[in-house]
Amino acid sequence: MSSAVFLHGAFDARVADLNLREGRPGEVLLTVAAVGLCGSDLHYYKDGGIGSAVIADPFVPGHEFAGYLEQDVPQKGARAGDLVAVDPNHACGHCAWCREGHANLCPNVEFIGAPPHNGAMTGRIWVPAEQIVPLPPGMSPVEAVMLEPLGVAIHAVDLAKPRLLERVALLGCGPIGLLILQVLKAAGAGEVIAVDPQPHRRALAERLGADVTASDVSGIDAATKGEGAPLVLEATNAPEGFRDAVRAARIGGRVVLVGIPDGDSYALPASEARRRALKIKFARRMGEVYPRAIALVAGGKVDVTSIVSHRFGLDEAPDAFRLHAENAPGMIKSLVYPNGNKGGEKP
Template sequence: MTHSEIPERMRASVLLGTRELAIEERPVPKPAADEVLVRVGAVGVCGSDVHYFREGRIGDFVVDAPLVLGHEVGGVIVAVGEHVDPARVGHRVAIEPQRPCGRCRECRIGKYNLCPDMEFYATPPIDGAFTEFVTIQSAFAHDVPDSVTDEAAALLEPLSVAITSVRKAGIVPGSTVLIAGAGPIGIITAQTARAFGAGEVIVSDLVEARRERALQYGATRVIDPRTENPADLDVPIDAFIDASGAAPAVQSGIRAVRPAGTAVLVGLGNPEMTLPVEDIQNREITVTGIFRYTETWPVAIQLVANGQVDLDSLVTGRFGLDEVEQALESDTDPDSLKSVVYPAR
């Protein structure tokens, strides 16, 4: 696409209120000096998009004005700002959907995910990618090889969540990890744990079909927490990663961790829950959360390009821009794992 072929207007799916979407025509954004303009090829549907659609908020993040959802993005660069190498035009990229300030303490120490002035796609008031074109700083548009599809490029974002979780869990070759929840993040985390060398990956989920699916994606063993207590497993659990957000799963998972092990909380659940403090204290368990990611895209690209993590087969639903509502509601189907929106479809 040459500069002269870039349209002046584009279509966007806009969240106007709770469960209220509309297609709007908007100007195609102009890239700032350090930005690139990306024609969006594929956008994954995330649980946070669903929360904003159904509830209008996630914790302190409240949708109080029209908002474009979608932050898992793959596409191609079609224009660049004046400070960006023009040779980048035509490059296929995966977008790291954030813009930190680069000046605060968190940014200076390399924790830019915690920047208090972060601008993050599809987080009020920053628009996301359920649209035809988006801009992003050039450094946050990561080149992907042709062996990585647009869908996989988009899903490098949830893979980045999994990489951050596995890093925080301290997974090394031979580790035993327990993962609660066999939804998209749990499934991707199971694959990532295996790629990092985990010797045993145990996945817990209430739904039999999801447990069976986990066995196809990295899990070496699955359990039904209603009939098998994770704390009674016959192997020491080095790390527990919660991808469910369910208080019972968090509590039992922490109790299952060996002394001096680690519990990482990833799932979106209740803002407050009771934790087994005595277990945490007496066995010196490290309990931590994660908030997005830093410096994960290069690793994610390699894991996919090398075939260590399979993202393409996770896609169970494909939707056009006029079908965003169906995409956001697709999680009600027990067979759904990951839905993708194609704005140009």
């Protein structure tokens, strides 16, 4: 018996006992080092679901996590005691999308930490061995946890295809936006104009490489003399995010939508997008990007640690959800430590 965070519905997070289920064939057991509180976790907390993924019964969130193996995983070259990351996306492998190499679009996916599948905000968890991601020596638990959101950022930039030295507008400087910013720079993008209403997030964006920051989309007009940016990436949780991305884009530009809007609905005047003849893509999760995520962190090209602003023990996790939902000052990225050690070291 161990404790876990359960989401019962909108604005209802509780800590309670959880009986660890039996392992299934092909699974391995992890002691959880740390778990990231993701924007999608927050949508489950604020809205009680995301689209058709609705909380019907209490479930344990947490899909950004790392842990220590309790047994050897020979097929991955990993040994008991190793710190590993986990790809939470368990695609079916046989549908048309999986066969085409788009496992992130699999309609039959079993995603760790999305209802009804319990996630890692608990002390120990069984995961399929094939989803284990071995790590290079010296990688910290924080870095290991942040590989999953970094993977989302890499996938978004892959979709965006920034041209060398191309100007980019980035809407939203939360964790995903700040990771996208750094991946854009690593990919050779030019001037990045980062927009966020919160001063502390704009300040961190400047430190991580943004050339211009603004509190709203009007700052993009000022920076581009009214022309707009040829490439816009949107990583907000605002229903107005799609609208603002359209308004930030130049005629004939490209827009990639990464964020999930509160209330699962966008507000958009259609004529503004149509008259610009914009090319619009939606990002969903990630492809096979963990090797590149590891290389970016290990090579010092992306700083994931500075994005983590708060650390919580398991009993404090309901407060973490509440503070993020309230947009409390200073919040960017929170990690939860289910086993009490806020450094995430091996118990």
